[in-house]
Amino acid sequence: xxxxxxxxxxxxxxxxxxxxxxxxxxxxxxxxxxxxxxxxxxxxxxxxxxxxxxxxxxxxxxxxxxxxxxxxxxxxxxxxxxxxxxxxxxxxxxxxxxxxxxxxxxxxxxxxxxxxxxxxxxxxxxxxxxxxxxxxxxxxxxxxxxxxxxxxxxxxxxxxxxxxxxxxxxxxxxxxxxxxxxxxxxxxxxxxxxxxxxxxxxxxxxxxxxxxxxxxxxxxxxxxxxxxxxxxxxxxxxxxxxxxxxxxxxxxxxx
Amino acid sequence: xxxxxxxxxxxxxxxxxxxxxxxxxxxxxxxxxxxxxxxxxxxxxxxxxxxxxxxxxxxxxxxxxxxxxxxxxxxxxxxxxxxxxxxxxxxxxxxxxxxxxxxxxxxxxxxxxxxxxxxxxxxxxxxxxxxxxxxxxxxxxxxxxxxxxxxxxxxxxxxxxxxxxxxxxxxxxxxxxxxxxxxxxxxxxxxxxxxxxxxxxxxxxxxxxxxxxxxxxxxxxxxxxxxxxxxxxxxxxxxxxxxxxxxxxxxxxxxxxxx
Numbered sequence: 001x002x003x004x005x006x007x008x009x010x011x012x013x014x015x016x017x018x019x020x021x022x023x024x025x026x027x028x029x030x031x032x033x034x035x036x037x038x039x040x041x042x043x044x045x046x047x048x049x050x051x052x053x054x055x056x057x058x059x060x061x062x063x064x065x066x067x068x069x070x071x072x073x074x075x076x077x078x079x080x081x082x083x084x085x086x087x088x089x090x091x092x093x094x095x096x097x098x099x100x101x102x103x104x105x106x107x108x109x110x111x112x113x114x115x116x117x118x119x120x121x122x123x124x125x126x127x128x129x130x131x132x133x134x135x136x137x138x139x140x141x142x143x144x145x146x147x148x149x150x151x152x153x154x155x156x157x158x159x160x161x162x163x164x165x166x167x168x169x170x171x172x173x174x175x176x177x178x179x180x181x182x183x184x185x186x187x188x189x190x191x192x193x194x195x196x197x198x199x200x201x202x203x204x205x206x207x208x209x210x211x212x213x214x215x216x217x218x219x220x221x222x223x224x225x226x227x228x229x230x231x232x233x234x235x236x237x238x239x240x241x242x243x244x245x246x247x248x249x250x251x252x253x254x255x
Numbered sequence: 256x257x258x259x260x261x262x263x264x265x266x267x268x269x270x271x272x273x274x275x276x277x278x279x280x281x282x283x284x285x286x287x288x289x290x291x292x293x294x295x296x297x298x299x300x301x302x303x304x305x306x307x308x309x310x311x312x313x314x315x316x317x318x319x320x321x322x323x324x325x326x327x328x329x330x331x332x333x334x335x336x337x338x339x340x341x342x343x344x345x346x347x348x349x350x351x352x353x354x355x356x357x358x359x360x361x362x363x364x365x366x367x368x369x370x371x372x373x374x375x376x377x378x379x380x381x382x383x384x385x386x387x388x389x390x391x392x393x394x395x396x397x398x399x400x401x402x403x404x405x406x407x408x409x410x411x412x413x414x415x416x417x418x419x420x421x422x423x424x425x426x427x428x429x430x431x432x433x434x435x436x437x438x439x440x441x442x443x444x445x446x447x448x449x450x451x452x453x454x455x456x457x458x459x460x461x462x463x464x465x466x467x468x469x470x471x472x473x474x475x476x477x478x479x480x481x482x483x484x485x486x487x488x489x490x491x492x493x494x495x496x497x498x499x500x501x502x503x504x505x506x507x508x509x510x511x512x513x514x
Binding site: 003004007008011014015018081082083084085086087088089090091092093254255 | 311312313314315331332334335337338339341343345346347349350358359361362363364366403406410
């Protein structure tokens, strides 16, 4: 089983390497991070904070673009090109197929994330900024959100068309950054049905706010101890749940 | 015991809202026996591919049952015993022949020397050994079909399901594929293939079934069904498969219109 999952993730990585979205994202990350260095003059005295802010937002956004465009099309593409016919007539369980795809995409996202992070850290160092442990944690947490996001997109791709999946996944991603707001809103609601609905929704969408440490870094405040462990534990549990849902949807799908 | 058995197998494709759209297959009762070559014949759109996909567990029946070696077609243990060559060779075009077979071999759980030996042997059989490092996107249609067959042979399967195996091939390429099919039979492999090219089926098949508008309208051993008998059941002449096919479908159409 492990060999099959590994083989499927490897073929996903090989196929992704040919996709232009990865190279474009890395190129744009390079440009934006470089340009941010030029514009540090608009924030005198806080140049490094400005660069950190722009760098982390860029890496997070472009990493999301890579995850979205790769993951939203992989399973539909296998069905459209019918390569799935041959694969599923081999001793491959459908959950192995989904898991292989997820791990492959996670690998590609990690690769592009690492390259963008390296560019960012290099430019930051050249500008006199220190590469602190907290900054590395922030980058790791961004990867955590990208993993969650990829799993949602893959789940959507098992039953939605790529375009609808992109909308669906972005909706989840955006709401994931508004979990606290949704919970506050539910407390203010008088209508019981709406209240329950909002509470339910706040637990369904991923709590991406807990991964959000950029503001703390910018004001040079220390990150809470154990945040990485907490966040990755949360990400792990959330991804397992999403993958199970993806399996349920894909298992009943005709190809 | 039949190696593949369908009972009243029906497939209705539905639209987005779950309403019936197309009845692709209606009440198919079929038994395929171990070691035979069974040809599933019929014009385009008659339900041949749907029947094969149901037997492979790629799609699910609306009603009825299908069993392969006595098990449901999605049984994971069955999958290494059944080779499937789709209508077109749907393979990863960015890989070369060697990488493709290694990929499928790894899905079978093969590794090391065993994997290498089997890849080499299969590439030799299908005659792609010399172009093994060329990406599949650069292959001609004939080479792609051979590659499709290679991934079937890699499994050393007990059952081969081939969907229009020679479609789009030149006479030499088609002849080579027919030779491989015959060789599979000689080794005891059961071969089920669909085609609408009758000249292909006649020399190869032990038995045939004709599908028309999703229904099985004729089935039997070629030697039996091609014999034309008189009223007292004395053999008078022998039809060609083409004559039998046209007569059967025309009869079907006449009875259909008279209703």
